[in-house]
Amino acid sequence: MVDTPDSFIHKPASMTQPAAPLSTPVLAFALLIIGTTLGIAGTDLVLPAVPGLPDTLGGSQAMAQLVLAAFVAGGCVGLVLYGELGAHFDQRNLLVLSFIAYAIISLACVLAPSLPVLVGLRFAQGLTGSAAAVFAPGMIRALFSEARAVHALGVMASVESLVPALAPVIGVWLLVAFGWKSSFILIGGLSCVVAALVAMLRHRLPPPDPTRGAGSYLRLATSPVFLRYALSQAFTLGGLLIFVFGAPAMITKGLDGTLNDFIIMQVTGITVFIIGSNVAGRLADRFGAEPMIVFGTWLSAAGLVALAAYGLVGGTHPLALAILFVPVNLGLGLRGPPGFFRAILAANGDDARGAALVLVAILSTTAAGTAVAAPFVTLGIAPLAAIAAAVSCGSALCLLALPKLPG
Numbered sequence: 001m002v003d004t005p006d007s008f009i010h011k012p013a014s015m016t017q018p019a020a021p022l023s024t025p026v027l028a029f030a031l032l033i034i035g036t037t038l039g040i041a042g043t044d045l046v047l048p049a050v051p052g053l054p055d056t057l058g059g060s061q062a063m064a065q066l067v068l069a070a071f072v073a074g075g076c077v078g079l080v081l082y083g084e085l086g087a088h089f090d091q092r093n094l095l096v097l098s099f100i101a102y103a104i105i106s107l108a109c110v111l112a113p114s115l116p117v118l119v120g121l122r123f124a125q126g127l128t129g130s131a132a133a134v135f136a137p138g139m140i141r142a143l144f145s146e147a148r149a150v151h152a153l154g155v156m157a158s159v160e161s162l163v164p165a166l167a168p169v170i171g172v173w174l175l176v177a178f179g180w181k182s183s184f185i186l187i188g189g190l191s192c193v194v195a196a197l198v199a200m201l202r203h204r205l206p207p208p209d210p211t212r213g214a215g216s217y218l219r220l221a222t223s224p225v226f227l228r229y230a231l232s233q234a235f236t237l238g239g240l241l242i243f244v245f246g247a248p249a250m251i252t253k254g255l256d257g258t259l260n261d262f263i264i265m266q267v268t269g270i271t272v273f274i275i276g277s278n279v280a281g282r283l284a285d286r287f288g289a290e291p292m293i294v295f296g297t298w299l300s301a302a303g304l305v306a307l308a309a310y311g312l313v314g315g316t317h318p319l320a321l322a323i324l325f326v327p328v329n330l331g332l333g334l335r336g337p338p339g340f341f342r343a344i345l346a347a348n349g350d351d352a353r354g355a356a357l358v359l360v361a362i363l364s365t366t367a368a369g370t371a372v373a374a375p376f377v378t379l380g381i382a383p384l385a386a387i388a389a390a391v392s393c394g395s396a397l398c399l400l401a402l403p404k405l406p407g
Contacts, residue, residue: 025143028204032139033156034194035095035132037163042106042129042187043071044167049180056180059115070119074126076363080217081127082134083356087215090208091135091352096199098131103191109184129191133359137344138351142206146341150289151281153337158274165270215350220357228402229343230358232293232395236300236335238365239392240328243304244269245370246377246384251318253378261318268322269329276333289338290404296335297395303327304389311381321381328392346405365391 046067053064085094105125112118140152174182198205220226247265251257276296284292307324340358347354369391376383 027201028139028143028206029152029156031194031198031201031205032132032136033159035099035198036136036156037159038099038102038187038190038194039075039129039132040160040163041167042102042125043068044164045171045174045183045187046071047168048171049175049183052175052180053115053118057112057115057118063115063119066119067115067122070122071126072363072367074123074128075130076126076360077123078127078130079134079356079359079363082131083217083353086131086135086138086352086356087350091139092198092202092205092207095131095135095205096195096202098128099191099195099198101128103188103195106184106188106191110181110188134352134356137340137355139206141341141344141351146289147281147285150284150337150341151278153340154277154280154333157277157333157336161270161273161277165266215348215353217353217357220347220350220353223346224402225405226343226346226354226357228398228404229293229339229346230354230361231402232297232398233336233339233343233358234361234365235391235393235395235398236297236332236339237362238369239304239388239390239395240300240332241362241366242369242373242391243307243325243328243384243388245366246373246388249377250381250384251321254380255316255318257318261321264318265322265325269325272326273329273333276330277337278333280334280337283334284338289342293335293339293342294399296331296333296339297392297399298331299334300328300331301389301392301396303329303331304385304392307385308382308389311383311385315381342405 050064050067051061053059053067054061082094082098102125105121105128109118109121109125112121136156137153140149140156143149144152171183174186220230244266248259248262251262251265252259255261280292280296303324303326306327307321310320310324343358344351344354369387373384373387376387
């Protein structure tokens with residue numbers, strides 16, 4: 001049975017601070033989950049409306065795709081920006097301000113007179129919506145003991161993994177029932193609610209670490225210990241996402257399959273990932289974080305290597321594709337939460353910058369790998385899986401070459 005957030009044990013961020021009520025970490029954790037989920041939904045909830053935007057606002061289909069790309073680009077800039085701001089200012093105040101800005105810009109998207117204007121607003125929307133993703137890992141570290149923090153990150157990852165599956169379904173319903181503006185109105189309205197909740201429950205979130213502000217992005221980027229966890233996290237998740245992003249075209253064009261085959265593969269993978277990420281905390285507590293990181297890394301890479309080998313021998317069966325994709329997701333689920341947590345630990349108190357760099361590394365790896373794989377996605381399983389496997393194996397090389405945190 002998977003633990004619920006109510007079973008988490010609170011660990012004060014500082015021994016000099018008074019013990020908080022038992023409900024404090026539960027409420028704080030819920031706020032952080034809602035905040036990060038709302039940021040992710042900015043892409044997936046709007047996705048169904050994108051093909052029809054040229055008919056409404058004018059412009060080309062290529063310009064409409066920039067509505068998605070601009071949000072991601074803005075998010076990358078926002079990660080770096082909030083990482084720096086979070087090292088100098090109270091992150092609780094920054095969270096409130098970011099959600100207010102996210103709400104205003106989301107509602108402004110409704111008034112966009114043309115696609116180019118909407119693209120510009122989407123960049124700003126992505127920038128303002130990335131604060132929770134930067135601040136959440138460090139706040140979770142301050143709220144819980146190490147074992148409970150790893151489990152909390154697993155629960156958060158489980159919830160976030162459902163957003164790409166469920167948000168587009170809601171987006172389709174909103175589009176059909178109320179038009180393309182409804183997704184932006186929903187995001188804006190929910191952001192106002194979250195901003196108000198964070199402001200009212202500000203005292204439930206951990207106060208700023210007195211050591212914050214020291215350090216820099218350069219110090220983290222040149223720290224072998226930090227790079228061990230940041231790059232291995234980015235390469236494992238990046239390898240999986242590269243394969244996922246290319247899979248629809250690979251299945252429908254290269255294997256003459258259907259999108260139902262892709263859905264089966266995705267549902268199976270997400271289910272296994274959720275199971276893995278929710279037991280990762282317990283297993284890391286029992287066997288140690290480092291063994292779980294190493295095991296999960298090699299398991300995920302081995303799954304992609306097996307997929308490439310299956311493609312090389314001429315395999316095309318969709319069921320086999322879904323089965324071989326299981327270890328890729330399970331490995332990520334097992335290593336993801338302890339790997340991310342130890343990346344934050346390796347930042348030595350520079351939590352905001354550390355989380356920002358990990359997330360930027362993930363996005364950059366995925367974007368670069370997806371671009372490299374794009375010309376080969378219609379050629380079957382082997383080319384796409386080989387590129388994804390090469391990236392994922394880079395994670396294993398990081399663990400072999402770079403030093404780990406002292407015991």
